Amino acid sequence: MCGLSVFFARTALITEDKLQCLQRVSDRMSVRGPDSSGHWVSACNRLALAHRRLAIQDLSPAGHQPMSEPSGRYTIVFNGEIYNFSELRSQLAQRGVVFQGHSDTEVLIHSYAAWGLDCLSRLRGMFAFVIWDAVEHVLFAARDAFGIKPLYWAQDATAGGVWFASQVKALAMALPRMTESAAGRAGFLIWGHIPEPFTPFNEIRALPAGHYLLLRAGETSQPTPRRWFDLGASFIEWSAASSFRPKSEADLCDYVRYSLLDSVHAHRIADVPVGVFLSAGLDSSTLAALCAEDGSNDNLRAVTLGFSEYRARLQDEVPLATELAERLGAKHTVMWVSKSDFLRDFDHILDVMDQPSIDGANTYYVSKLAHQSGLKVAISGLGGDELFGGYGSFRQVPQLAALPSFLQYLGRPARALLEPFLLNWKPKLAGVLEYSGSYERAYLLRRALFMPWELHRVLEPEQAAEGLAALSTLPQLRSSHASVSDGQLKVSLLESQWYMRNQLLRDSDWASMAHSLELRVPLVDLEFWRRMAPLRLKPTRVSKQVMAQTPRLALTLEQIRRKKTGFAIPITRWFAESINEGEQNLSGGLGFRHWAVNLYPRWLQTIKK
Incomplete structure (x- = not known):
């Protein structure tokens, strides 16, 4: 790196x-x-x-x-x-x-x-x-x-x-x-x-x-x-070229295990120690267990981030991560981050943040911990949700896309009627009818902070119109999934080419590089995706649950059944609580919307000549 x-x-x-x-x-x-x-x-x-x-x-x-x-x-x-x-x-x-x-x-x-x-x-x-x-x-x-x-x-x-x-x-x-x-x-x-x-x-x-x-x-x-x-065209090519047809669940699990081990081994090749980011999630837990099996590098070293606000609560990832690290015999280091830590480091986070982002601070801190632990390379579980359908969008987007397209014509009048009542509660809800009937519209409704119709409240009308015209959001979204017909694969292509690419991967780069750390992502690997392509289609449809069964050292039922939690939630609240609340009504409440409205001008101030 x-x-x-x-x-x-x-x-x-x-x-x-x-x-x-x-x-x-x-x-x-x-x-x-x-x-x-x-x-x-x-x-x-x-x-x-x-x-x-x-x-x-x-x-x-x-x-x-x-x-x-x-x-x-x-x-x-x-x-x-x-x-x-x-x-x-x-x-x-x-x-x-x-x-x-x-x-x-x-x-x-x-x-x-x-x-x-x-x-x-x-x-x-x-x-x-x-x-x-x-x-x-x-x-x-x-x-x-x-x-x-x-x-x-x-x-x-x-x-x-x-x-x-x-x-x-x-x-x-x-x-x-x-x-x-x-x-x-x-x-x-x-x-x-x-x-x-x-x-x-x-x-x-x-x-x-x-x-x-x-x-x-x-x-x-x-x-x-x-x-x-082209990822969509490649998925079609990979699926057509594959001859693998699992005869049983054990056969399927063995194939996924072999493919995962191959990617893990490739990503651990280095002339320096390679560690792993370990949370309580299935992705990082599975990778950590497979890294422990792999003999291409030194003994496993793992780092875990905990938030003081979450300590001993459902969202606390440290206990399960610590338990797994002990079972794997890993050298495990934990860092606890508090609101005061974040406020102290906020100026530096903005300085190293290469483009504005509402996320990335969590990766900033776990990368800092890895660097302090003497690591120059670390493995991340990023990419598992996009490939194996781990987000709620894999359920919600197809449901919205399946609604009759004529509802779009009722959508704008319905939005105009509902928007004033939903502004400070769930403003996007007003657009459900207008943004149903297609995958691109449903995905935009699912992922957007502000919908296009809301931008005039947070931007000058001319700037909003110019920006929306240049972005051409719906046609660009449509081109991301148009080459495939399978609904789940459409969502996978949207998530991997929009959220994963522009948010997760970009944030991982600046946040890890801020601490001179190379971050590697075995679940975002062309050879691994090529092998998984036919398994993401019916009737096979491999899931993260199958992935979690691949290590020899089985993950506990508590790890497998643990509900997915929002890792970055306290940071957005800390930021919102630390700034002028006068922007609250403008952005439609606290959380990510409030964070976004206030973050952008602060980021621009970090550009120095």
């Missing part, structure tokens, strides 16, 4: 002030890579690369970046991990490639040299990288299929320039002027995060997950990201 920064002057030579600017961009990300830093300028003086390294694979100088392969044609900066690098290394060695070290970065650059764009489909891992071809004078930038690792870009007003960086706040250091994005603010108020490719600023865009950019020296055309991976 690292931080990369790039400046490409497509129509002129790089000036000294741009190199100084690149240094400032890189410095803003020093916490992402405290182990070493490097800079490189191409012989043609058109491209400059900078890198901050958190050394995980091959801790020697042979893993230093920016890295060039022996011929000097290709040079790379890379953020992430390639989990199948040993397999790719063997394939490349058979083609005559001679390696200088043992890093996955070296394997990646040779993979691109050997296979070009097709290398992307061979990679198992999380990645964002930029490669320079000194012969063709072409820059290639790419991002992993799920969007686990971030990559942002912006155009420069001079020299046909294009900037890249791992963080929005770092990239902002390169831009002399930025304007607030209406789509960014409107998107944040709707979702509690900003949906990609938008960011808080018009000048900065996210390279979308599963996309790449190809830029050529001398060209001045608008950079256009191109898709290399």
